[in-house]
Amino acid sequence: MAIEDDVLVVGGGIAGATAALAALETDPDARVRLVTHRQSTLRHASGLIDVLGYTPAGEGPLADPFDALEALPTGHPYERVGTDAVREALAFFDRVVDGAYEGGHTDRNALVPTYGGTVKPTARYPASTAPGLASDTRETLLVGFETLPDFDAPLAARHLEAAGVPFDARGVTLSFPGIRRDDAKITRYAHLLDRDEVVDADSGERSARDALAASVDTHLEDESRVGFPAILGDDRVETVREELAEALGVDVFEVPMGPPSLPGMRLEGLLYDALEDAGVRLTSGVPVVDYETTAETAGGTTDRIDHVVVDRNGAEVPHRADQYVLATGGLVGKGVDSNRERVYEPIFDCHVSHPADRYDWFVDDVFGDQPYARFGLEVDRDLRPLAADGVPEFSNLSAAGAVLGGYDFAAEKSGSGVSLATGYVAGTRAAEVGGR
């Protein structure tokens, strides 16, 4: 006996969630399960949806990523799925997040200010980031807080000017009303604003949003938009932002931050809400530790996965599905792992191509062309992982997202886009070929 599904997705990041959702959209009657182990890497990510900012040859930033997508080399995940699939996946994402993200009105990339003060190209950005676009010519005030040392607003403003943005930028550093501890967690700032707690401000007790607006207001000059680090609430970020905007009489936006990243966690929340609404069966916090195969009846050399084994507090629980999607992430998410001898995919031990010598995994320049950044699975056009001999590892396993190799998402700024496109294709295909 095993727990039975039609499609079983392993991994709960953008790729896995998209695959599960796409499978259900393709076949609303399918039984789709998503198994996750660790927290996804979204809390480390900016929450932006990058599709392609730079070509592998380093050309960019690309104003229009779609021309460049056509020219990507063989084996790149986008080449595997094709440009149309990227468009479909983005449209799918826009439906799923339902207005929480912008950028879908044009094929063009946006340039978004980063918390370090440079700008980066991206295809979709949270609504809370939208008024901050770097191509927008309005004068900008950046507000940092003395207890949040990662974002130095005056320095970021100078950096933006050095990056040639078409507007004047100025930064101020304030103390955050109601935060007493020097090392309060990011979530504390967000909850304070979400709940609009009463805080002790210079002007006496008042609500957190009021107090924050009042402290910014005295520093506002001619600027028509104000940028904050991405801490403006969690569940109610739009309400917080609107209230601040109203009180200040200017647009308010968030600058995406490093970990722990609220925009990344909000995106995770959106995706999990969608999974729940769609009726995906969720099994969280458990690792897939093993699998069993049956010989392919069609007579080929490729095996078929019969079931996987999930470890639940030491109990081994078999899960059987017709189709499996591997979306366990890359080196960061541990979908690709390594030891001193080799690089490997830890669940199915699918082939990961890499130099035999560990000292050929890197180059000396930290931002050089890093071989390790491309580690991952090679796949066919159905996204089935390929063994070293080019034959699919399993007939009913496809892979999506950062577990795929052959691209450097950090250099290209293509991580979320690849996860969306390959997750969408893998999920759709799994539902289409899944025989019931």
Next chain:
Amino acid sequence: MATDTDVLVLGGGSTGCGIARDLAMRGLEVTLVERGNLTDGTTGRMHGLLHSGGRYAVSDRASATECIEENEILREIAGHCVEMTGGLFVQRPEDSDEYFREKLEGCRACDIPARVLSGREAREREPYLASDIERAISVPDGAVDPFRLCVANAIDAENHGARIETHAEVIDLLREGEDVYGVRVRHDSGPGKRVHQSPGSTEAITAEYVVNATGAWAGQIGAMADLDVAVRPSKGVMTIMNVRQVDTVINRCRPKGDADIIVPHETTAILGTTDEEVTDPDDYPEAEWEVDMMIDTLSDLVPILEDARTIRSFWGVRPLYEPPETGTRDPTDITRDFFLIDHEDRDGVTGVSSIVGGKFTTYRAMAEEISDHVCEKLGVTAHCSTADRPLPGSENIAALEEGMDRFGLRSPVARRSTKRLGSRSREVLETDDPNPVICACEGVTRAEVRDAVSQSGSDLNAVRIRTRASMGNCQGGFCCVGMANELHPDHDEATARAALDELFQERWKGQRHALWGEQLSQAMLNYALHATTMNRDYDPARSEADRDVRPGAIGSGSTAADLEYDAFDQGDR
């Protein structure tokens, strides 16, 4: 002829800084020049062992005796740089009983407190020791922070009027006839505290006396004045673990060999080392097999090392020296004693001596001897007082434990900060401004970073060695932006950016030797954070001139000048 300074010390390692402090305390006018940061050479690349002398108790009892004496002095004068972990010489079944006995006798003969522990007792003290460790000798080994100690010497020298000039490379030794009278240095960014991107200059510095304390580089310096100093550089690898698998220094009790010591150091444990002669102290292979050997061999003593996380590896170069015609082939056999070469006695060239060989634990005693020599040359009668006077930060170390929460920091952070700063804690940490943690791995706060910046300018590597910020698990991936932010607004945006780039690249350098498992995962995360989230690899603010990122790339991104902002999405309003 008037000279710029009485004594010119070349080299900002432990020896040079020790000499500078010693002579300055004796009332001499001292200038120290160092090519890079303080500790850039050998001092900053050691495993941080404060020798009890046990290591030399069989082969070299004179050194062993000197070590235990200096060990006790450093505990007194540099308490905030020392952690008395204690040490064990552990015996495996294949290690000889005879050597074990010789080690014990040697320790006792040298007045090194030593006690034999059974295997069980040793494992009670260090639970991760291999189950087949038969017995151990306990000795007062310790861990010392070479950065903090060296910097404290330099600061104290400055407090006594010395000029300490880092990032000042000696490009010529000034010699007239048979007299050396100074040097010419090239300042990386002008004299004084280092500032990135400011133009450099050269300067001639004249002195009554020059001390060449450049260690493995002493031969190169000597050659500038046609003096032959036949130093034999020998490299050794150190591998850093992400946690302290042991809280005691673990030595293998057998004749010295490769990979035989583990030193717990702050939040880490350091595995060491190899010993291999090299021709150029600036250019030698950093080989994969050396790292593997550290892990494989030391796993015989502490088996969990096999699967533990390493965060980086680094190599140091010993300044080995032996008098001409000794003819030792194996560098491990070359003495660790130091030699003072008076070039007047040896070569008939006045005004200069070279100091070579030696070891970190006895740096102060070495400095004392050299300073005696210099004073004799200059007819100065002042006596050495470095053994009796605490280094800055180490005065009244008892005050350290009191009131850890006094500075509004959470207890573990306060404990570590006050340990690092010692008696300077109040001066540095007592601030009315918010004092958030900048480096979470090592618990380093803004006040400490700012204090270090005030000492060293925009050089974030100098901030790093003073504070340990960026030296933990993330290797700077998360905290180096916050460190660079502290440079602004005293330093401008371009300066802060250059300093950040330099630190991030430096932190990458050592991680390359630890790129598997957890640390490869961390490296990818750091790369993603800096390249994806911040786009630092294609930052349009970079000028064409410093566009060395993505060197292999054809396009290498747009610069601020040619980036057409209006070609991009303007928003949907």
